[in-house]
Amino acid sequence: MRVLTRALVSATAVVGVAAGSLAGAGASFAASTPVSKPAAAQAVAPLAVNNLGLNTTQAMNMQRWLRGFYNYTGLIDGQLGTNSWKAFQRNLKEHWGYTGAIDGVVGTGTKKALQRNLKAEWGYTGAIDGVFGSGSQAAFQRMANAHA
Numbered sequence: 001m002r003v004l005t006r007a008l009v010s011a012t013a014v015v016g017v018a019a020g021s022l023a024g025a026g027a028s029f030a031a032s033t034p035v036s037k038p039a040a041a042q043a044v045a046p047l048a049v050n051n052l053g054l055n056t057t058q059a060m061n062m063q064r065w066l067r068g069f070y071n072y073t074g075l076i077d078g079q080l081g082t083n084s085w086k087a088f089q090r091n092l093k094e095h096w097g098y099t100g101a102i103d104g105v106v107g108t109g110t111k112k113a114l115q116r117n118l119k120a121e122w123g124y125t126g127a128i129d130g131v132f133g134s135g136s137q138a139a140f141q142r143m144a145n146a147h148a
Helices: 002-031 056-069 082-095 108-121 134-146
Strands: none
Touching: 056 082, 056 134, 082 108, 108 134
């Protein structure tokens, strides 16, 4: 009888230890699951290419013009990226009232200065508001086509 009692107590102890180990293992697995972090504001980069409605050929026309007059040294690839816009900002600062940084970011200030140019020379009739809608895009396309 004692042997049976010892065997039963031992078996119960083994089952208890095993159950406790599994419960602990389950908790440790749950705790090791990586928690996703929200994106930081610094991790979001501005759009690198912004053709503002120009097709590739028109953008290449603008890059060739920028190379000739505003120290653009990048590829003539039809992608108006940071270096293209830095060169454009140099033009806009020199002639069209751009007062922002030469940083290649196509923000409201860059668009307003470009709209002043488009209004004076390329048939843009809209507001100087930094919103690059269909009227701004059509005038920018005329400018780009003229630089072919």
